[in-house]
Amino acid sequence: EASAYQTAGASDASQYLGAETCETCHGDLAKKFDTNPHSHLALMHNGKGVTCESCHGSGKAHVEAGGDKTKILQFDKASAKVINTTCLDCHAGAHPNFERSAHGEAGVSCTSCHSVHTFESEVGLLKTAQPKLCYGCHAEVQPMFAQPFHHKVDEGLMKCSDCHDTHGTFQGKQLKTTADQNAICTKCHTETAGPFVFEHPVVKAEGCVTCHSPHGSPNPRLLNVSNINTLCL
Numbered sequence: 001e002a003s004a005y006q007t008a009g010a011s012d013a014s015q016y017l018g019a020e021t022c023e024t025c026h027g028d029l030a031k032k033f034d035t036n037p038h039s040h041l042a043l044m045h046n047g048k049g050v051t052c053e054s055c056h057g058s059g060k061a062h063v064e065a066g067g068d069k070t071k072i073l074q075f076d077k078a079s080a081k082v083i084n085t086t087c088l089d090c091h092a093g094a095h096p097n098f099e100r101s102a103h104g105e106a107g108v109s110c111t112s113c114h115s116v117h118t119f120e121s122e123v124g125l126l127k128t129a130q131p132k133l134c135y136g137c138h139a140e141v142q143p144m145f146a147q148p149f150h151h152k153v154d155e156g157l158m159k160c161s162d163c164h165d166t167h168g169t170f171q172g173k174q175l176k177t178t179a180d181q182n183a184i185c186t187k188c189h190t191e192t193a194g195p196f197v198f199e200h201p202v203v204k205a206e207g208c209v210t211c212h213s214p215h216g217s218p219n220p221r222l223l224n225v226s227n228i229n230t231l232c233l
Contacts, residue, residue: 101168150216
């Protein structure tokens with residue numbers, strides 16, 4: 001499906017008209033594109049590295065048909081598979097696990113979270129800044145951060161992506177790990193990393209969330225239950 005747009009005329013430079021041609025009709029999109037990270041890559045290659053057609057495919061048929069939208073890749077109409085394949089052509093090195101991540105397997109596309117042209121957050125070209133962006137799908141998590149004891153996500157001191165890698169990891173819940181492959185919790189809570197002479201076996205066997213609720217809890221220290229004796233038993 002993607003090949004019709006991505007590889008058509010790939011070996012024939014005459015099939016590509018250049019960004020200047022696109023600007024004649026799409027000036028509103030091109031106006032601020034010189035500040036976009038994608039345009040910086042183009043400048044590294046004498047202005048020919050990344051252009052409109054690098055993402056949308058050859059524009060020759062589109063122009064010759066008088067702007068026929070079916071002759072070029074429209075990201076707002078394309079399937080998640082086509083969109084992800086297009087983006088991963090360049091970003092596969094940074095996100096090698098995306099297709100087998102929870103988001104990838106659920107059919108979430110790159111443009112569900114990112115927007116090249118109309119982004120609100122410059123970090124990652126996100127459509128909306130975190131955590132509002134994540135709450136759009138994960139609404140069940142939002143109330144947890146309103147608990148009396150919670151990680152300071154709504155306050156802006158932390159982001160969802162501090163603990164989760166939205167593009168995929170080999171851990172459950174797309175959790176990140178530290179360099180020594182310990183739970184991501186020890187990145188901030190270094191005092192819990194050990195080593196300890198008498199280590200609590202459950203920490204290694206089942207992890208921090210056995211006792212703590214990572215998003216929020218009505219109990220001090222984010223404990224799952226109010227009575228520590230009950231928790232231990």
